[in-house]
Amino acid sequence: MDKILEIKNVKKYFKLANKKIIKAVDDISFNIKKGETLGLVGESGCGKTTLGKIIMGIYKPERGQIIFFGKDIHLMDRIEYRNLSRKRQMIFQDGLSALNPRMTVKDILEEGMEIHKLYVDNRIKKVVELLEIVGLTRDSLYRYPHEFSIGQAQRIGIARALALDPKFIILDEPISSLDVSIQAQIINLLLEIQRERNLSYLLIGHDLDIVRHMSDRIAIMKSGKIVELSSTEEAWNNPNHPYTKMFLLQE
Amino acid sequence: MKEREKVLEVKNLKVSFNSNGHELKAVQDISFYLNRGEILAIVGESGSGKSITAQSIMGIIQDYTSVKREGNIIYKDLDLTTLSEKEMGTIRGSKIAMVFQNYSSSLNPTMKIGKQIQESLIKHQDLQKAIAYKKSIEALRRVGIKNPEEWYYQYPHQLSGGMGQRVMIAIALACNPDILICDEPTTALDINNQRQIINLLEEIQDKLSTSIIFITHNLKLINNFAHRLLIMYGGLIVERGPVKEIEKNPSHPYTRGLYKSILQRELRPKEKLYTIEGSPPNIKNLPKGCPFYPRCQYAMKICVNTRAEEIEVKDGHKVACWLYHHLCQRTEKRGEDFG
Ligand SMILES: Nc1ncnc2c1ncn2[C@@H]1O[C@H](COP(=O)(O)OP(=O)(O)O)[C@@H](O)[C@H]1O
Ligand code: SF4
Ligand SMILES: [Mg+2]
Numbered sequence: 001m002d003k004i005l006e007i008k009n010v011k012k013y014f015k016l017a018n019k020k021i022i023k024a025v026d027d028i029s030f031n032i033k034k035g036e037t038l039g040l041v042g043e044s045g046c047g048k049t050t051l052g053k054i055i056m057g058i059y060k061p062e063r064g065q066i067i068f069f070g071k072d073i074h075l076m077d078r079i080e081y082r083n084l085s086r087k088r089q090m091i092f093q094d095g096l097s098a099l100n101p102r103m104t105v106k107d108i109l110e111e112g113m114e115i116h117k118l119y120v121d122n123r124i125k126k127v128v129e130l131l132e133i134v135g136l137t138r139d140s141l142y143r144y145p146h147e148f149s150i151g152q153a154q155r156i157g158i159a160r161a162l163a164l165d166p167k168f169i170i171l172d173e174p175i176s177s178l179d180v181s182i183q184a185q186i187i188n189l190l191l192e193i194q195r196e197r198n199l200s201y202l203l204i205g206h207d208l209d210i211v212r213h214m215s216d217r218i219a220i221m222k223s224g225k226i227v228e229l230s231s232t233e234e235a236w237n238n239p240n241h242p243y244t245k246m247f248l249l250q251e
Numbered sequence: 252m253k254e255r256e257k258v259l260e261v262k263n264l265k266v267s268f269n270s271n272g273h274e275l276k277a278v279q280d281i282s283f284y285l286n287r288g289e290i291l292a293i294v295g296e297s298g299s300g301k302s303i304t305a306q307s308i309m310g311i312i313q314d315y316t317s318v319k320r321e322g323n324i325i326y327k328d329l330d331l332t333t334l335s336e337k338e339m340g341t342i343r344g345s346k347i348a349m350v351f352q353n354y355s356s357s358l359n360p361t362m363k364i365g366k367q368i369q370e371s372l373i374k375h376q377d378l379q380k381a382i383a384y385k386k387s388i389e390a391l392r393r394v395g396i397k398n399p400e401e402w403y404y405q406y407p408h409q410l411s412g413g414m415g416q417r418v419m420i421a422i423a424l425a426c427n428p429d430i431l432i433c434d435e436p437t438t439a440l441d442i443n444n445q446r447q448i449i450n451l452l453e454e455i456q457d458k459l460s461t462s463i464i465f466i467t468h469n470l471k472l473i474n475n476f477a478h479r480l481l482i483m484y485g486g487l488i489v490e491r492g493p494v495k496e497i498e499k500n501p502s503h504p505y506t507r508g509l510y511k512s513i514l515q516r517e518l519r520p521k522e523k524l525y526t527i528e529g530s531p532p533n534i535k536n537l538p539k540g541c542p543f544y545p546r547c548q549y550a551m552k553i554c555v556n557t558r559a560e561e562i563e564v565k566d567g568h569k570v571a572c573w574l575y576h577h578l579c580q581r582t583e584k585r586g587e588d589f590g
Contacts, residue, residue: 044412044441150297151530176438179296179468184512184526191521206441209471209513213520232520247443 003070004168004200005055006031010064012050024050025061026224032168037194037201039215039232041208041247047224048204052170055202056090068168086116089161093173096153099145105131105156106141112164130159134189151182155189162193172204187214208248212236220244258429258462259285259308259347262323266303269317275534277303279486279542280322285430288460290452292473292494294509295483296531301466304483305432308464309349310339326430345375348423352435354415358407364418365391365403368425375426390421395451413444417451424455431455432464437472449476471513474498479567482506485532485542487558492568502570502585505543541572549574549581 012025024047032038040048053059055066057073066073068084076084092098099108109127113119119126128138134155145153154174161169171190175183187210194201205211211218218235220228220243228241239245266278278300285291293301306312308324310331324331326347331339351357359367368387372378378386391399394417402418410418416436423431433452437445453476455461465477473480473494480497482490482505490503501507508527518524529546538544544554553573562575574585 043443149530179531180470180509180512181296181527182530184524185528188523188526191523195521208442213518213522213524216520 002033003031004034004036004068005202006065006067007055008065008067010051010054010066011062012047012054012059013062023224025054027064028221028224028226029064030219030226030229032200032202034167034200035194035198036217037203037215039203039205039211039218040221041205041211041218042221043247044206046221048221049172051221052090052172052202052204055170056088057085082116086112086164087167088170089164089166089168090170090172091154091157091161091174094150094177096145096148096150098157099153099160101145104142104144105136108145108156109160109163112160116164118164126163130163133162133193134159135185149182151178151186154178154186158186158189158193165197166199168200168202170202170204173206174203175210176206183210190214220247256287257284257325258287258327260323260325261304261308262325264304264307264322264324265320266300266307266312267319269319270535273535276486276537277534278307279537281483281486281488282322283481283488283491285462285464287429287462288456289479290456290463290465290477292477292480293464293466293483294468294470294473294480296468298531298534299483300486301483302434305349305434305464305466308432309343309347310334310336311343311349341375344371344423344428345426346428347430347432348426348428349432349434350416350419350423350436352438354410354412354419355407357419358415360407363404363406364410365399365405368418368422371422372425387421387425390425391418393424393455394418394421395447396421412440413447416440416444416448420448420451420455424459424461427459428461430462430464432466434466435468436465438467438469445472452476470509482509485537486534487542487571488561489543489572490568490570491561492565496565496568500565500568502564502568502575503543503572504547504549504574506570551581 008029010025010028014022014024016022028051042048050059054061068088071080073084106127109130110123113123131137131140136152136155148156175186178186191214193199203211203214212232215232217230218232219226222243228235228239228244235244236248239248262282264278264281268275268277281304295301303312307320312318326342365387368390369383372383372386388399388403391402396402396417407415437448440448449472452463456463467473477494480492480494481488482503484505490497490506497506501510511525512527527546532538532542540556540558541554544550551573559571559573561569561571563569564575573579574581
């Protein structure tokens, strides 16, 4: 099975207090293949984060199917669903606030292993290995999140996501809050671990140059709908939808 | 154009905080000026001292009890560092105004946005209510808000990101300030809204001759927009000059690294990007000499303990780096890997 994830006709509406309905995600379908990065772009408020949360199981969609590794998540039994929570991970925009301030780095990285009863005998070894992968050293183990810079916090977030050996990661604006000189380092790190582990990414992003560099295909979203989905090259060189042209080529 | 007139001059500004006996030098020693009608960009990483510089000018450095500010900040003929809090209150918001990154924490969530503009006008200009109302409608219109009479009655949480930033700018401009300081005003916005805010600021500078200090960590935003550029690193200005000139000929190794890491169009998809290795300095423990030396591939012995003076490489384009000293023989390193 070469598709990691399939989304079919997914809808998510929010009802506001004044009875108005926001169609945050409005009938969206796409799939993501093994080792592939799908870039998701669009103006803020167009529904990108909501879609990410649906895929992560944080929101329940009104309608539509979410199929991971060939199986509809609604048809999964408890063990299958538990395994899924290992295989799908998310890395957030604001690395620092995504980490529990009262936990040491070691505890943060071990938390998921604990829940999934992984690496029971050699957890610390695994934790140090993860730190090395993301470019941090052993002396980070007993420190707390606030002792790190935003860039380092983002590395800890990446290590935490990798701890459970995922197959699919949602990257929601993973670098826009980082300094210029650190952005390129994190992009390289994300590309490197993708290559080594054949990971699939859904990359939500503002910075079009970065999305273009990292993605195999691009989905352009507008008011809850995907208006164009094509290869990165095609989207930039030969856009079909007028909105794509407007959105991608505005510089 | 009339002869250049300086509206602001910062001289040897130093700002430090005291944290449990440690001296944290947020701004080590910087001097610069701002001309009337000019857009000056300050670019640097977080922690390089950009915001503290802006807050020093506004006299609003917060959060710390033991802050020490030295140097002079000359606005027209007035040294702002000598003013009492009360005197400063007549300048802040009316002569020098500021826009922050995050509008939602700068606006009053319980008050209609039009009302907030009106309050600011009444406070600074002692206007009658009816006139203040008219002026606040004008202020909203000026930042490109259509139907300002309707928007007047909206609350901050009803605004989108781009709209919120427009309202912040409207408030800042309500009293026709000479200087507008924008601290990362577009960082939280998507690219479309970023462009629109930049266009708006350009228009304001053009129509009202407002002098603008535009602070950002995103070099990509400022070409075609700002006139002059200061590059800050570790609480110092390491390079300065006209934007076009620095873009053509970035000289400080840090600046060169910055341009190199954003102009990577020639790469194949997913290819490894150029990076400046290492991380920015910690202000608890700044290098004694050049703040960039731990990351600099050209560092020499002298860089470790002695800071380079600024050297003019071209008209108005200055760089603080030993490679440009006239006796330095490593001339081949200047701009080596940059065309
Ligand atoms: N919990 C919620 N309740 C009501 N509206 C929401 C909620 N979460 C998101 N929205 C609305 O859904 C739309 C899409 O939001 P979001 O997915 O966060 O956009 P993006 O990630 O593209 O910025 C927006 O109009 C937003 O205001
Ligand atoms: S002064 Fe020395 S360390 Fe600093 S940038 Fe120049 S060469 Fe590098
Ligand atoms: Mg979002």
